[in-house]
Amino acid sequence: MPKATPVHRQITLADIASGCGVSRATVSLVLRGSPLVNKNTRARVEAELKRQGYVYNRAAANLRRRTSSSIALVINELGNPYFAEFAAGVDEALGKAGFVTLLGSTGESAVREQAVLGSLMEHGPGGIILSPAEGSDARQVLTTVGPHVPLLLFNRELDDEVTEINHWDVLALDNVHGARLATQHLIELGHRRIAFFGGHRDSSSCRQRREGYQQAMRDAGLPIEPRWLIESSPTRLEAARQAGALFAVDPAPTAAVCYNDAVALGLMLGLNQRGRHPGHDFAVTGFDDIAEAEVSVPPLTTLATKPRERGRQAAELIIQRLHHPNTKATRTIAPVQLVVRESSCPPIVTP
Amino acid sequence: MPKATPVHRQITLADIASGCGVSRATVSLVLRGSPLVNKNTRARVEAELKRQGYVYNRAAANLRRRTSSSIALVINELGNPYFAEFAAGVDEALGKAGFVTLLGSTGESAVREQAVLGSLMEHGPGGIILSPAEGSDARQVLTTVGPHVPLLLFNRELDDEVTEINHWDVLALDNVHGARLATQHLIELGHRRIAFFGGHRDSSSCRQRREGYQQAMRDAGLPIEPRWLIESSPTRLEAARQAGALFAVDPAPTAAVCYNDAVALGLMLGLNQRGRHPGHDFAVTGFDDIAEAEVSVPPLTTLATKPRERGRQAAELIIQRLHHPNTKATRTIAPVQLVVRESSCPPIVTP
DNA sequence: GAGAGTATTTGGATCGTTCCAAAGAGAGGC
DNA sequence: GCCTCTCTTTGGAACGATCCAAATACTCTC
Numbered sequence: 001m002p003k004a005t006p007v008h009r010q011i012t013l014a015d016i017a018s019g020c021g022v023s024r025a026t027v028s029l030v031l032r033g034s035p036l037v038n039k040n041t042r043a044r045v046e047a048e049l050k051r052q053g054y055v056y057n058r059a060a061a062n063l064r065r066r067t068s069s070s071i072a073l074v075i076n077e078l079g080n081p082y083f084a085e086f087a088a089g090v091d092e093a094l095g096k097a098g099f100v101t102l103l104g105s106t107g108e109s110a111v112r113e114q115a116v117l118g119s120l121m122e123h124g125p126g127g128i129i130l131s132p133a134e135g136s137d138a139r140q141v142l143t144t145v146g147p148h149v150p151l152l153l154f155n156r157e158l159d160d161e162v163t164e165i166n167h168w169d170v171l172a173l174d175n176v177h178g179a180r181l182a183t184q185h186l187i188e189l190g191h192r193r194i195a196f197f198g199g200h201r202d203s204s205s206c207r208q209r210r211e212g213y214q215q216a217m218r219d220a221g222l223p224i225e226p227r228w229l230i231e232s233s234p235t236r237l238e239a240a241r242q243a244g245a246l247f248a249v250d251p252a253p254t255a256a257v258c259y260n261d262a263v264a265l266g267l268m269l270g271l272n273q274r275g276r277h278p279g280h281d282f283a284v285t286g287f288d289d290i291a292e293a294e295v296s297v298p299p300l301t302t303l304a305t306k307p308r309e310r311g312r313q314a315a316e317l318i319i320q321r322l323h324h325p326n327t328k329a330t331r332t333i334a335p336v337q338l339v340v341r342e343s344s345c346p347p348i349v350t351p
Numbered sequence: 352m353p354k355a356t357p358v359h360r361q362i363t364l365a366d367i368a369s370g371c372g373v374s375r376a377t378v379s380l381v382l383r384g385s386p387l388v389n390k391n392t393r394a395r396v397e398a399e400l401k402r403q404g405y406v407y408n409r410a411a412a413n414l415r416r417r418t419s420s421s422i423a424l425v426i427n428e429l430g431n432p433y434f435a436e437f438a439a440g441v442d443e444a445l446g447k448a449g450f451v452t453l454l455g456s457t458g459e460s461a462v463r464e465q466a467v468l469g470s471l472m473e474h475g476p477g478g479i480i481l482s483p484a485e486g487s488d489a490r491q492v493l494t495t496v497g498p499h500v501p502l503l504l505f506n507r508e509l510d511d512e513v514t515e516i517n518h519w520d521v522l523a524l525d526n527v528h529g530a531r532l533a534t535q536h537l538i539e540l541g542h543r544r545i546a547f548f549g550g551h552r553d554s555s556s557c558r559q560r561r562e563g564y565q566q567a568m569r570d571a572g573l574p575i576e577p578r579w580l581i582e583s584s585p586t587r588l589e590a591a592r593q594a595g596a597l598f599a600v601d602p603a604p605t606a607a608v609c610y611n612d613a614v615a616l617g618l619m620l621g622l623n624q625r626g627r628h629p630g631h632d633f634a635v636t637g638f639d640d641i642a643e644a645e646v647s648v649p650p651l652t653t654l655a656t657k658p659r660e661r662g663r664q665a666a667e668l669i670i671q672r673l674h675h676p677n678t679k680a681t682r683t684i685a686p687v688q689l690v691v692r693e694s695s696c697p698p699i700v701t702p
Numbered sequence: 703g704a705g706a707g708t709a710t711t712t713g714g715a716t717c718g719t720t721c722c723a724a725a726g727a728g729a730g731g732c
Numbered sequence: 733g734c735c736t737c738t739c740t741t742t743g744g745a746a747c748g749a750t751c752c753a754a755a756t757a758c759t760c761t762c
Contacts, residue, residue, distance in 0.1 A: 058473040059410040060718035084435030091456045103452040105442045122409040297648045411748035
């Protein structure tokens with residue numbers, strides 16, 4: 001593990017202290033803006049700090065004070081624009097509150113997630129914002145982060161019991177309601193045979209979105225054909241490949257509620273390749289409202305989840321938790337909004 | 352500045368030591384895998400470490416050893432998929448080498464960049480990877496990071512002299528060559544009136560890309576009309592708005608080399624709004640090859656820069672620098688590849 | 703069983719900060 | 733001039749690790 005590297009001689013409190021004839025303690029008080037120090041002394045010390053180009057050593061301070069000034073952000077896939085936006089929001093809000101973000105990307109692997117969490121823990125984060133990788137296990141997470149570091153789960157959920165016991169907070173999207181809105185929208189347009197396309201059955205968000213879809217279908221008295229529930233990895237490519245599965249059933253559906261935007265965009269691509277025209281002879285909805293949804297052809301009807309705002313919210317929640325470590329865990333459900341664009345067309349009426 | 356937060360009592364070396372009847376020093380040796388310790392002792396200590404759930408305190412170790420195990424990554428805009436990919440690559444490679452990434456996003460503001468750098472410095476990073484915000488000033492950067500922390504500039508350059516003196520490394524794209532390739536490609540297709548569209552004249556990457564464009568034009572003996580050099584913010588929206596500027600000159604250009612993909616996609620949108628059809632009656636090229644370029648309509652001819660790979664490369668460069676602090680600064684130019692897709696069509700021949 | 707040599711282990715100082723209890727400096731009252 | 737009170741300042745012990753020189757424990761050899 002060649003992770004070490006020598007650092008140049010630092011300018012310390014002691015240098016400043018001797019530089020202007022006061023004690024280390026006084027300089028320390030000045031640095032922390034204590035009202036105890038005399039005006040003149042403060043001015044003298046401040047001048048010396050600037051003169052020597054002093055840089056505060058937060059690690060040393062944190063060691064002594066047994067505090068932390070960092071929050072770990074563990075993301076399952078930074079390359080995904082949705083999570084990138086989320087990360088940007090987190091970093092923005094954490095920075096504003098004086099925390100620094102320790103980044104860790106897991107590449108959607110539970111094994112790597114464990115390694116990343118372990119490595120981040122050694123840097124003593126005050127809290128962790130975790131968007132779990134697929135297949136991530138609550139008990140394993142618990143053993144590596146321990147019971148004392150506050151943790152906020154974003155987007156996906158883990159074993160309820162473990163989450164509960166450790167007062168882990170949860171920030172989730174209103175998946176059920178969102179999928180329901182999308183489905184109702186398609187029903188109102190006149191669709192009767194509607195598929196749910198994409199996602200993995202074992203991810204919590206997929207289950208919830210399917211649930212919303214099924215609720216809407218049931219409420220409208222519409223049948224749900226099991227073969228209309230089509231799984232696919234949440235990537236554009238995989239979704240494009242799976243598009244054909246929609247037409248394996250006869251009669252085929254006329255619309256699909258997709259697991260997310262990536263899947264929806266992929267599906268539209270796949271439809272085009274099969275000579276279908278999403279937005280004209282097949283209706284598609286997404287979930288997330290990534291930047292691309294607005295400018296795709298046709299523009300995608302989807303559910304806006306405002307990832308950057310969610311990131312800020314996550315940061316605020318974890319900071320709240322730091323200040324009140326013992327209050328009951330919260331479960332925050334962020335609202336989502338239906339954004340109607342051209343990919344959701346009415347069905348073609350066959351005479 | 353309420354950036355502090357209490358942390359639970361830690362399990363320390365001393366706990367492990369007394370837990371199995373050895374000294375702190377021995378436990379420390381075990382932790383670092385020293386060959387000095389006896390096999391049996393090692394086993395005993397390791398069992399105790401596991402039993403008590405010990406977590407290494409890297410901050411304390413770094414303090415004593417005067418080393419660092421983190422690298423700061425300062426990005427001008429994380430929400431931009433290009434930089435998100437870059438960040439993902441950086442984090443991946445840093446993690447593999449045992450470093451943790453300290454993230455900072457500047458939102459393209461030089462003022463915020465200063466604040467972010469200052470805050471990150473307090474956490475004692477071993478090095479900094481900086482993608483400067485627009486308008487960032489070398490001398491200011493120098494005063495806040497100091498002359499001893501290795502810095503790698505990505506993507507944009509700063510004052511050459513300051514960069515040189517401080518042995519700052521540079522990782523840049525081959526902008527000149529890339530723009531030249533794109534321009535040559537259009538010329539080979541038969542275009543004679545070619546514009547350079549988008550970007551700000553004062554950014555180094557824009558200047559370099561314009562330079563490549565001009566070289567290719569000159570080499571082909573083609574005229575460069577000053578009004579064909581059109582500025583715009585590098586955003587899709589702004590580019591779409593500026594599209595009209597191309598047709599303010601008569602005769603109008605038949606093709607445009609764009610500053611980057613965002614601009615190119617925006618331009619195509621703007622052309623469509625004006626009843627033009629990019630890929631049919633107007634040729635467009637981009638720069639970056641973001642994910643969207645491949646699936647836009649029409650698919651965008653562009654220059655692949657492989658941001659994730661660049662991220663890994665940046666991480667490797669800074670790690671190299673940590674190991675050899677005194678070698679001469681390097682200036683790495685990453686190659687770019689022309690990816691021909693349908694947005695670059697031959698000109699329409701007017702009889 | 704003394705002496706030499708190697709293999710392990712160890713106490714105490716140290717990194718740069720903060721905490722704490724106590725000391726010093728003035729001001730005012732009598 | 734002494735006492736009290738408030739306002740400032742301060743030395744030295746932490747925090748949790750590592751370094752270092754020196755101590756101790758073993759093995760041989762003769």
